[in-house]
Amino acid sequence: MSLFKKLFTTLKSGSISQEDWDVVRAQLIASDLGPKLVDQLILKCRSLKPEDARKSITEEVSSWLSTKPRNILNSKAETKTILIVGVNGTGKTTSAAKLANYLKSQGNSVLLAAADTFRAAATDQIRTWARRIDVEVVFGEESSDPASVAFNAITKAKALNAGYLIIDTAGRLHTKQNLMDELGKIVRVVQKQSTIDEILLVVDSTTGQNGINQAATFIEAVNVSGFIVTKLDGTAKGGIAIAIEKATGLPIKFVGSGEGIEDFTSFDQDAYLAGLFD
Ligand SMILES: Nc1nc2c(ncn2[C@@H]2O[C@H](COP(=O)(O)OP(=O)(O)OP(=O)(O)O)[C@@H](O)[C@H]2O)c(=O)[nH]1
Ligand SMILES: [Mg+2]
Numbered sequence: 001m002s003l004f005k006k007l008f009t010t011l012k013s014g015s016i017s018q019e020d021w022d023v024v025r026a027q028l029i030a031s032d033l034g035p036k037l038v039d040q041l042i043l044k045c046r047s048l049k050p051e052d053a054r055k056s057i058t059e060e061v062s063s064w065l066s067t068k069p070r071n072i073l074n075s076k077a078e079t080k081t082i083l084i085v086g087v088n089g090t091g092k093t094t095s096a097a098k099l100a101n102y103l104k105s106q107g108n109s110v111l112l113a114a115a116d117t118f119r120a121a122a123t124d125q126i127r128t129w130a131r132r133i134d135v136e137v138v139f140g141e142e143s144s145d146p147a148s149v150a151f152n153a154i155t156k157a158k159a160l161n162a163g164y165l166i167i168d169t170a171g172r173l174h175t176k177q178n179l180m181d182e183l184g185k186i187v188r189v190v191q192k193q194s195t196i197d198e199i200l201l202v203v204d205s206t207t208g209q210n211g212i213n214q215a216a217t218f219i220e221a222v223n224v225s226g227f228i229v230t231k232l233d234g235t236a237k238g239g240i241a242i243a244i245e246k247a248t249g250l251p252i253k254f255v256g257s258g259e260g261i262e263d264f265t266s267f268d269q270d271a272y273l274a275g276l277f278d
Pocket of ligand 2: 092093094116122169171
């Protein structure tokens, strides 16, 4: 990600002019760290000795990251249920398939649910993925009640004794309120039958600070437990990862870095921090 490379090389060079600071600031702003965090960081850096820079910056940024667990939370339920939510186009359906494949490759049995019934194409998309990764998917008619798909899915998952149920949801409805009401209903219907272990909010890293505003809306509506940050392959704006954790206190659990099924990893905090300087 090299977010702090410029900052780091500037600090190491010793004498730093105001112009140098301006360049560093502009670069950090462009990375979507957000002006407030950028200024906080630069203020700190101005008083740093070059030899302490890397350690101090790492400590500062670490203190901004979520302290909540990054692994998938596992209740005692036989079937762990994961709800995938987010704004349209962020990568929910792709991430649901990637996560299903990831969990399957670890030896788990996985069931997918297509609770985006807003468009027929949404169901087709997840069914195509499901065939490819050889995972079963529960779906309904176009415009049918997404909560009924979720209900059928959790019923089936329990009957099959599936290890995980991953529910994909719509990102677009006629209004934001409709969308939030729909998500709330899916949550209630599933919770009548089982615990929801995770509600993962998918955030497109290329949308920058907008992602933080989206997050706030979803966090208000449902009990978001963590993030999947997507499209990190297409951006130098990796600062959003830090900014969104600082703003919400919630952890990034997975990152997507391409359109392929394997372009998906758990978020490794230490590797991420190390990568900021390289
Ligand atoms: N480069 C890149 N593209 C991605 C990534 N994740 C998803 N995409 C692409 O982003 C587009 C939208 O992905 P979807 O998974 O359909 O997004 P969605 O949130 O389900 O969209 P809606 O159902 O319309 O709300 C697709 O073209 C995906 O291939 C990623 O990590 N990197
Ligand atoms: Mg989708």
